[in-house]
Amino acid sequence: MTTVPPAPDPQPSGTDSGEAPLVSVGVLGARGRMGAEVVKAVNAADDMELVAMVDAGDWLFNVADAGAQVVVDFTRPDVVMDNIRFCIDQDIHCVVGTTGFDQERLDTVRAWLEPKPELGVVIAPNFGIGAILLMRFAQEAARFFPSTEIVELHHPQKVDAPSGTAVRTARLIAQARRAAGMAPAPDATTDSLPGARGADVEGVAVHAVRLSGLVAHQEVLLGAEGETLTLRHDSYDRASFMPGVLLAVREVRRRPGLTVGIESFLGL
C-alpha cells in the first residue's frame, strides 16, 4: 500500500511563505475617479493588500483600525491636509496625489513629520511617467527659448485650476530661467480682458481649458526667433497614473520625510 503524503498547508503570501510581506494599503477618496482606479490597481498588485476604502462621510479611523501601513489619498485640496495630519498622527505612511500644495503647505507637512523621523510622505502632482518626463524636458529646454507658456486641458469635473502639474511645471521652468539669468518673456500686451493672458505663475503664463471628452493633458509651448518647440503629454485613461502610484506605495516606507514628486524613484 502506498501512503500519500499529506498535502502541505496552503501558505498565504507574506512572511509565513518566506516571501516579503504584503504592503497593507488604505485608499482615501476610494469612490472617486482616481481612488476607484487605485483600488483596482492595488487589488491587482501581488505585493499589496487593500485593507480599507474610505470616502467622504466614512469613518477615517477605518484605515488605522484596518492596519494600513500606507494610505493613498486622492480626495480634494480642501480636505487633504487634515487627512495627512491624521495619517502622521497614526504612524501611517502617505502617498498623496491630491493637488493644491503650495510652499506653505509643504513646509507644514515637513514640520508635522519632524517628530516622526521614520515616517514617509510622498506628494506628487502627477504620477504619470510621461507627464513627469514632460516636466523634465520643459525644464531642460526653458533656457534656450525667451518665451514659454503652458496650456493645461482637463475634464470639466476638475475642481481646481490651474492643474497642480501645470503649476509645478511653471515653477520648474521659472527656476531654470532664473538660473540662466533670462529676462522676462517678451509680451507687449497692455489692454487685455482680465484672464485673457492666463494665470501668472512666477512669470510663466498658464492657460486652463476644461472640455468634455478630455482626461488630463498638458502642452508646454516654447518660442524663439523663427522657431517654436511644443511638448505635449496626454493621459487618455486614469490607468496611466497607476504605475507611478504603485511605485510610490512601494518606495514610501524606505523614504522617510517628505518627498515631492516621484522623479527620484525613477532615477531622474
Ligand SMILES: NC(=O)C1=CN([C@@H]2O[C@H](COP(=O)(O)OP(=O)(O)OC[C@H]3O[C@@H](n4cnc5c(N)ncnc54)[C@H](O)[C@@H]3O)[C@@H](O)[C@H]2O)C=CC1
Ligand atoms: N497626482 C496625480 O497623478 C493625479 C492627481 N489628481 C488629483 O486627485 C484629486 C482627486 O481627483 P479625482 O479622483 O478626479 O476627484 P473625484 O472628485 O472623482 O474624487 C475625490 C473623492 O474624494 C472623496 N472625498 C472628499 N472628501 C473626502 C474626505 N474627507 N475623506 C475621504 N474622501 C473624501 C469624494 O467623495 C470623492 O469620491 C484632485 O486633486 C486631482 O487634481 C487626479 C489625477 C491624477
Ligand SMILES: O=C(O)C1=N[C@H](C(=O)O)C[C@H](O)C1
Ligand atoms: O484632476 C485631474 O484630473 C488631474 N489632476 C492633477 C493635476 O491637477 O495636475 C494631475 C492630472 O493633471 C489629472
